[in-house]
Amino acid sequence: MRYVGLVFLSAFLALGLASHVQAESLERAGGMREPGEILGGPRHSKAKVERYARSMDSTRYIMRTIPIYYKMAPRRNIAPDVLIAQAMVETGYGRYTGDSKPWNMAGIKKGGDVGDEPRDFEKPPTARAGVRMHINHMAAYTGKKPIGKPHDRFYDARAAQKDRGYWIRNIGQLGGGIWATDTSYDDKIRNILYGMSRA
Incomplete structure (x- = not known):
């Protein structure tokens, strides 16, 4: 026995x-990706991200997109919380204080040779179209397939990143003129992600 x-x-x-x-x-x-990685599952739940967004007085332009990011971004294995943090940086928490206008969640310009005038930026008609454009733009840099027919700038970004000889994997790789010229761009995104972790 x-x-x-x-x-x-x-x-x-x-x-x-x-x-x-x-x-x-x-x-x-x-599941859990390493801090700073762009690809993989979210480190922060949708509820936590929404709490953080409310605590920062984010506008409806951010609040309406959070569930859309959590639904669409995993289809390309891109972390939705990273994209939302990036959108918060790019749009000033949805206040759109720069040249891009509502539903352009990441300051994405039109394809071809354009300047920095408001007319040079994409103008997605809906929250869903803006989120899809943002996901597709990140897909261009990370070597992922776009969702549906991508915006024109997707092809420019994909070709430029292919010429660099590597795919973006980490937030720290987004600055230095690749996505943004701001040398503290990655720190701004990281600070928001840290805020999300404390929400």
């Missing part, structure tokens, strides 16, 4: 260890 009990206990412990190892592998494979 004692032998049967030991066999049963050994089998139970082995099964528990196997499921723990499997759960850890799944978490590493598709």
Whole structure:
């Protein structure tokens, strides 16, 4: 009887260890990404991101897009919380104090040779179109396929990144003229992500 009990206990412990190892592998494979990584699952839940956005008095332009990012970005394995943090930087929490206008979530310009005038920026008609454009623009830099027919600037960004010889994987790679010329661009995104973690 004692032998049967030991066999049963050994089998139970082995099964528990196997499921723990499997759960850890799944978490590493598709779950929690490393801080600073762009690809992978979100580190912050949609509810946490919404709490943070409200605490920063984000406008409806941010608030309406959060669920859309969480629905669409995982289709390309791009972290929705990173894109939302980037959109907060680019739009001033949805206040649009720069040259781009509502529903352009990342200051994306039209294709070809354009300047910095308001007319040079894309003008998506809806929140969903703006989020899809942002995801597709990040897809251009990360080597991912676009969702649907991409905006014209997608092709310019994809070609430029291919010429650089590598795909973007980390927030720190977005500055230096690749996505933005601002040398503190990645720090601004990281600070927002940190704020999300505390919400």
